[in-house]
Amino acid sequence: MISVRNVYKKFGDLSVLNGVSLDILAGEKVVIIGPSGSGKSTLLRCMNLLEVPEKGEVWLDDQILTEVDPDLHPELQTKADRKAFKKQYGIDINHGRAKMGMVFQHFNLFNNLTVMGNMILAPVELKLKTKEQAIKDAETLLSRIGLLDKKDVYPATLSGGQKQRIAIARALNMDPKALLFDEPTSALDPEMVGEVLELMKDLANDGITMVIVTHEMGFAKEIANRVIFIDEGVIKEESAPAEFFTNPKDARLKEFLNKVL
Amino acid sequence: MLYNLNAGLWQNCVKIFTSKEYMNMLFEGLGCTLLISFGAAIVGVLLGTLVAIVKIIPSKGPLMKVLNVICDVYTTVIRGTPMALQLFIMAFVIFAIRGFPMEIVAILAFGINSGAYVSESIRAGILSVDIGQTEAGRALGLPYSKTIFKIVIPQAIKNVIPAIGNELIALIKETSIVSMVGGLYDLTLVAKILGGGDKLASFLAPMTVVALFYLAIVYLLTFVIKLIERRLRASDKR
Ligand SMILES: Nc1ncnc2c1ncn2[C@@H]1O[C@H](COP(=O)(O)OP(=O)(O)OP(=O)(O)O)[C@@H](O)[C@H]1O
Ligand SMILES: [Mg+2]
Numbered sequence: 027m028i029s030v031r032n033v034y035k036k037f038g039d040l041s042v043l044n045g046v047s048l049d050i051l052a053g054e055k056v057v058i059i060g061p062s063g064s065g066k067s068t069l070l071r072c073m074n075l076l077e078v079p080e081k082g083e084v085w086l087d088d089q090i091l092t093e094v095d096p097d098l099h100p101e102l103q104t105k106a107d108r109k110a111f112k113k114q115y116g117i118d119i120n121h122g123r124a125k126m127g128m129v130f131q132h133f134n135l136f137n138n139l140t141v142m143g144n145m146i147l148a149p150v151e152l153k154l155k156t157k158e159q160a161i162k163d164a165e166t167l168l169s170r171i172g173l174l175d176k177k178d179v180y181p182a183t184l185s186g187g188q189k190q191r192i193a194i195a196r197a198l199n200m201d202p203k204a205l206l207f208d209e210p211t212s213a214l215d216p217e218m219v220g221e222v223l224e225l226m227k228d229l230a231n232d233g234i235t236m237v238i239v240t241h242e243m244g245f246a247k248e249i250a251n252r253v254i255f256i257d258e259g260v261i262k263e264e265s266a267p268a269e270f271f272t273n274p275k276d277a278r279l280k281e282f283l284n285k286v287l
Numbered sequence: 288m289l290y291n292l293n294a295g296l297w298q299n300c301v302k303i304f305t306s307k308e309y310m311n312m313l314f315e316g317l318g319c320t321l322l323i324s325f326g327a328a329i330v331g332v333l334l335g336t337l338v339a340i341v342k343i344i345p346s347k348g349p350l351m352k353v354l355n356v357i358c359d360v361y362t363t364v365i366r367g368t369p370m371a372l373q374l375f376i377m378a379f380v381i382f383a384i385r386g387f388p389m390e391i392v393a394i395l396a397f398g399i400n401s402g403a404y405v406s407e408s409i410r411a412g413i414l415s416v417d418i419g420q421t422e423a424g425r426a427l428g429l430p431y432s433k434t435i436f437k438i439v440i441p442q443a444i445k446n447v448i449p450a451i452g453n454e455l456i457a458l459i460k461e462t463s464i465v466s467m468v469g470g471l472y473d474l475t476l477v478a479k480i481l482g483g484g485d486k487l488a489s490f491l492a493p494m495t496v497v498a499l500f501y502l503a504i505v506y507l508l509t510f511v512i513k514l515i516e517r518r519l520r521a522s523d524k525r
Contacts, residue, residue, distance in 0.1 A: 074426055124428030134423035138441040147437065148427035193423075200427060 027052045027204055027235050028073055028126070031098055033082035035068055035259075042068045043079070044259035050204070055236045057246040057267075060256040061282060066239045069256060070206050073237065074126050075119055086125060087203075089117035124152055127197025131209040133189040135181040141168070141192055142177040145199050160199065167195040171225060187218030191225055204235035211242060243287060247271055255279045299492030309481060316477030317500055323393045323473065324459045324504075330398025331458065332451065335405025338362065340435070342406070343413050358406070365403035371464050373400055378468040389470035393462070401458045405451060412447035413439055445519045452512035456505050463501075474500055 028050040035043040042065040050056050060066050071077040073084055075091055083098055084091045094108040102108045136144050145164035149155040155163065168174040171191045181189055190210055197205055210226070211219045223245050230236060230249045240246060246253055246267060253270040255263040255278075262276040271287075274280050303309045338358045346355050365373065377396035378389070416439050424434030466476035478497035482490030 076422055076426060120428045120430055122428075123426055126426075128423075128426035130419060130423065130426075132417075132419050134417075134419040136420060136423065136438050138438065148424075148429055151433055151437070152428055197427070 027054070027087060028237070029083075029085040030069070030073065031083045031085070032095070033069075033072055033079040033084065035065070035072060035077055035079050042259050043072065045082070046256070046259070046261055047082075048254065048261065048264075050235060050237060052203075053233050053235055054251050055230050055238070055249050056252050056254060057250040058237065058239045058254045058256060059241070059243075059246065059282075064257050065259045066256055067208050070128075070208050070237060070239055073206055074123050074128055076128075086117065086122050088115065089122065090115045091117060091119060091122045120152070124148070124154065124200055125203045127194075127200055127202040127205045129190070129194055129197055129205065129207045129210050131213050133181075133186070133193045133213070135184075135189055135193055135196070137181055140178050140180055141173070141184075144181070144192065144196050145177075148196075149199055149201075154200065164195070164199050167198055168192075171195055185218060186214045187221045190214065190218075190222045194222075194225060194229070198229075202234070204237065205229070207236065207238040207240070209239055209241065211240065241286065243271070255282070257282075295489050296491050296495065299487050299489055300496060302487060303481065303492060303496055309486075312472075312477050312481065313474070313496070313500070316472055316474040316497070319390075319471055319473045320459070320462055320475075321504070322390060323397060323462045323465060323471070324455070326390070326394035327397035327401055327458055327462070328455050330394060331401030331405050331454070334398065334402030335407075335409050338402065338406035339409035339413060342410055343435075344431075362403045362406060365400055370397075370400055370461055371467060374464065374468055389468065392468070393465050393471060397458060397462060397465075400461075401454055404454050404457075408447050408450035408454065409443065412443035412450070415446050416442045445516075448512060448516050448519065452508070456508060459504055459508070460501065 028048075030046055030048040033043050033046045034041070046065075046069055048056075048069075058066050058069065068077055072079050075084065079092060081095055081097070082092070083095050090112065094102065094112050096102065096108065099108065099111065102111055135141075136147065139147060142161065142164060145167070146155075146157065146160035149160045149163075150157050165174060165177070168177055171194075173188060173192060173195075176184065176188065176192070181192075184192070194205075194210075207226070211222050214222065219242070223242065226236070226238070226245075227249055236249075238246075238250075250267045252264060253267050254261055255270075255274075255276065257276075257278050263270065263274060263279050271283065274283055303313070338361065341351070341354045341358050344351060346352055374393070374396045377399075378392050382392045382395075413435075420438050420442065421434055424438050425431070429437070462473060463475040465471050465473050466479075472480075474497050478490070478493040481487055481493035487493060
């Protein structure tokens with residue numbers, strides 16, 4: 027579904043990702059953990075090109091989102107070859123992003139629009155749905171999360187938990203193939219963490235592909251098919267949660283788990 | 288001396304307000320000042336918005352780079368030189384054409400001047416909108432232009448209205464130098480004419496009356512801006 031291939035990313039002199047490769051399968055729930063500043067957000071943001079990697083490629087199914095990396099394609103010898111390859115397999119980045127929802131730590135609901143306005147802006151502007159259809163789907167989603175009565179209010183009046191659930195619903199109204207979550211509960215008051223995690227568990231049962239950066243270890247154990255530990259810009263360990271949490275191999279991961287568990 | 292001036296003030300004010308000729312002159316001056324101010328305000332806001340957007344766009348192509356340099360030169364030169372000089376250049380160099388309407392020369396001169404200041408306010412307003420808003424728009428697949436126009440600018444306007452209001456108020460008062468290039472009878476020039484020897488032979492009353500006119504315009508404008516601000520803040524509360 028999402029394939030990250032040998033991705034490097036620098037901010038100025040700071041190397042944040044140093045050759046990360048990761049294949050996320052359709053329907054898989056992948057949880058990414060790691061110390062602060064290890065590059066978790068950057069990796070997630072490279073998947074939908076909010077950050078553009080210097081090197082390496084990102085694929086969505088059989089379409090390439092990034093530029094073609096010559097090192098990954100020795101058979102494409104000239105610039106023209108690579109251009110032709112990109113033309114054949116490339117996808118417009120906005121089309122690619124429309125297929126991957128992203129949920130942010132700080133919700134990022136559009137402050138100038140009502141809840142309904144937030145829910146329908148992108149699907150209608152991008153002509154994925156008619157306005158009527160987008161509203162109908164939005165109402166179904168809002169009922170599902172129990173917030174239909176909030177459809178005409180502005181985000182400023184909502185609690186953090188409500189905002190995040192609506193941000194998730196907004197992403198779902200695009201009918202995405204995958205959802206990327208960047209610490210969706212980190213900015214919430216403790217009593218609101220539960221409602222957001224419940225919704226995410228619900229979605230996990232629906233079978234949508236999910237990539238989740240989180241510090242909620244209990245949640246990771248419960249829903250992940252695979253847990254990934256990232257440190258110093260590389261993947262240090264990846265395995266099923268049972269193995270990952272009970273029998274970690276990497277020394278840094280052991281240390282990290284000791285601290286957070 | 289001062290006593291004399293004061294005694295004349297009341298009498299002359301009465302003279303002004305009861306003379307049809309003087310009142311007509313004043314209202315003509317008011318019309319001229321308002322025409323130049325509002326014409327220049329429209330030019331300034333449009334130009335300022337355009338320049339702000341050019342400066343905000345993360346420039347890549349050579350066209351954007353050239354536009355960026357032009358906009359930088361524009362704001363630097365306009366903000367770094369006196370308004371009166373800009374007005375002279377506009378009237379005596381660029382539009383030194385016999386019969387060219389001075390209203391247009393003035394509107395362009397003041398509009399281009401205020402655009403440089405407005406662009407900085409708008410740019411600051413756009414930058415003050417949380418980057419997360421842009422990221423959320425782009426992450427949903429919205430193109431940059433749609434994200435800016437549907438999400439960022441509507442929020443920036445709210446932040447920018449007070450600054451633009453101040454700029455417009457400054458603009459109205461600044462137009463009082465327009466008579467330096469001749470051909471236009473604005474409020475300030477009318478006051479000067481009314482104070483002349485063939486009219487009232489004293490400047491105190493006409494200057495006071497015209498000051499009140501300016502005050503009234505500025506007061507009205509301040510009121511309207513407050514009203515707009517309150518409207519726009521609705522989405523913060525409801
Ligand atoms: N836009 C940017 N410009 C410069 N440096 C950045 C930028 N974004 C991230 N960084 C730096 O890159 C490093 C990795 O950042 P990243 O946000 O990916 O870490 P993280 O693992 O998500 O950390 P956290 O758990 O704190 O969210 C950090 O040192 C951060 O300061
Ligand atoms: Mg992060």
